[in-house]
Every structure is written in structure tokens, then in C-alpha cells.
Amino acid sequence: MFARKSKFSQTDQVSLYVEMWKQSVEVQKHFNEIEWRIRGLALTVATFALGAAGWTARDGATVGPFSLGALVVVLGLLLWYAFYFVDRAWYHPLLKAAVKHGEALEQEIMRSLPVAGMTQAITAGSPYEPSRVVAILSGKRTGPMHSEDKLVWFYKVGAAALVVAAIALQSATSFAFASTGPEELVVRVEHDTSQRSHGAPAGSAARAR
Template sequence: MARDVGVLDVHAEYGASQVNPEYGLLQRVSHWTEQDIKRENEIITKGHNFEPSVVLKGSFSEIFMHCDFQSFSSNKSDLSLVDNQFALETWKKTVDVQKHFNDLQLRVRNYSIVLIGAMIAAIGFTFKLNMETVIFGFTMPTGIIFVIASLFAWAAFYIFDFGYHSLLKGDVNHAAKIEQKYDGKIPGIGLGITISHASKNAKYFGLKLNSTIRLTLYYLLGGLMLVLLLIGLSISSAEQETDNENKNADIEKYELK
């Protein structure tokens, strides 16, 4: 079979130990069965039915007279090229995931602005009509309820946005590892590191604010606006209630006269 595929067959004749006296001792110590000994004797008697191309009679070193051995060397340039191609495809997919998370964050912020804008419009409408709501015996402007609902909605949007932001940062860090490893091997692969560096060093009013701080400030300012609106409505409601009480008192005085 080896010859059929062009492989050199070698027989180590010096290694045949079956003819030595010690081999019988080995059989007895190893507790060979009669069947095993019989099969071994048949092999020794018949021998092999083919003529080896090379026979080593004294030692294994004789093989060097018949064979020329060379060290195996892989084509490193081809392996490096394949490795770079796989790395580039992985990097591209990582960047696509970044785009996905960026898109999700922009959608969350867009929905938050639209919702809060609609809520503020509803607050203004209820305030203009002087609408009031009674809850557990307490009378309050309906706009206050809308403001409180807006605060809860704004907080929920922040939780969603911050969650996607954390996933985005993890993806960016993964891309940075690829870029650091293959920087210099794949031209232009350091885009993510460059953008991250620019984002970390972005200055607003002379202060360096990274993406996490900017995200938090965005929702803090929106929440502060809603809190101020809530305070304003509460003060306005209290003043209006005082005015109504004064008017009622004046009416009562006028009727007494």
C-alpha cells in the first residue's frame, strides 16, 4: 500500500526480538495464552511475504544512508495573509455591531425627545384650561401628573440608553484589541482607536467630557428641566389657590355688607 502511493517502505530487521531467548521469558511473565503464543509462532515461521525496499540490519542510523531528512517549513507569508483576512472580516463585523448600537441609542433619544415634547404640550394645554385632578382627596393641576409621568419616562429612557451605551463600549474595546494587534499589518485598521481618542478628549466649555459623561449630562439636564417645570406648576397652583381663597373671602365680605 505504501509503495502504491509513492512512500518508501523500511523494515527494521535488527528490531526482531522474537528469535531471542529472552522473548520466551517475556511470554511467560506476561501470561500469554496458548492462542497468543501459537499466533506469534506462525508469524515467525511464515515470515513476511514481501521484499522490503530498505532493510535496516544493525541500527536505526542506517536509515540516513537511504533517506535525506529536511526540516518542515510552512509558508508563513501565506498563513499571515489568511490570518490578516480573517482579522479584517472580524473587525468589519465588530464595526457593524457598533453601528447597530449607535442606531439604537439615536432611536431611544429621538423617541424620548418626541415623547417629552408631547407631554410638555399636554402640560401647557391643561394649564391653559386650568384643569385639575383629584387624587386621594387632594386637588392638583392635571399638568403636575403629566410632569411626574414625564420624569418616570425620562428615567426609563436613560436606563435603556445607558444599557446600549455599555454594550457599545464593550464592542469598541473589542475592536481596539483587534486594531492594536494588527496595527501596521492591515492599513487603516486603527479607525476605532482614533475615534475613541477623539471622543475621550472632546472639550465642552474647556472641560474634557467623555461619552459616558455626555450621556449622563444629557439626561440630567432633561430631568432638571422637568423638575423645574414641576416646581413651577406647584408654585403656580399654590398662588392660584391663594387667589381663589382671597376672592372667596372678598365675596363673603361683600355679601355680609
């Protein structure tokens, strides 16, 4: 990959390759840290969406026939996908390119230092043999999971959790509409909210009667 003829001695070439390799490792660390920060922010957004949805769902708040909590979770799901796109389509290819360049540098260094090869060793040790359940759910039916497969699996699990939460919240609202009717449900929610604002627990007026 690199030019063989050079005015530098072999020792000088190895030293230069080592310095280039060090820079390559720093670039790899940089992109890897960015990716984990993105995933951390994605988890924060998902946690906030679930918490906000739970808070709005306790009063049965709705927007038309839709649960407000479910809509909050759907918004969180859209943001989750945005983080996934930035992670997989933006920074992960850059990380893979940096790793590939580091491996090429190591190939040159190994001509003089055969034991060099940390980047290649990490790449070789990265694949993961998934269990049957993970293989089926991830769509990776054959072969080990590589870094990109693991990335996709991470976001699939998070998206599935948000989808389940949205369906559960909407199902509860739909059941409430079906059993009480939208007008009665709205009146009950407003009544409970009014009592809570005055410091009286919901249902105390009914018990007083």
C-alpha cells in the same frame, strides 16, 4: 489578546482579522443607532408631556391641590428616567464592549498594516473639554467628558427642563388656590369650560352685564 500561533499564513490572518473588524464595526453601528433611537423617543415623550401639560394647564385643571399639568410632567419625567436607564445601563455598555473589541482587532491588524486604527482614532477624538458651566452642572469638575459623561449630561438637561416645568405649573396652581380658594377656583374653571363648550368666550357674560 488573540492567539499568536495559527495554521494560517500572516496574510490569511490579516484578512480574517479585517473581516472580524468589519463585523465589529457593524455591531458598533447597530448599538449606536439603537441608543440614538432611544434618545429620540425620550425627546418625543418629553415634548408630548410638556404639550399635554400646557393644554391641561390652560383651564387650571387640578387633582386635589395638585396641578394636573404638573402631574403630567412628572409622569413624563418618570418615562424620561426609564429611557435613561435603558440607554445607560443596557445598551451603552454593549456599545463600549463592541468598541473595545474593535480596538483589540485593530491592534492585531496594525502589526501588518500600521496605518489601521480607525476605531482607536475615533475613541481618542471623542473626549470633550467642557466649559466651566457645563463642568459644574454635569459634576465633571476635572478632565474631559467621555461618551458616558455626555450621555448623562443629555439626560440631566432634559430632566432639569421637566422639573422646572413641573415646579412652574404647580406654583401657578398653588398661587391660584391661595388667592381665590379652592372652591371659587373650581367654580370658575367649570364656568369657563361651560362657556367654551357653547362657543362663547370666557368672560363674555361678565362684559354683557
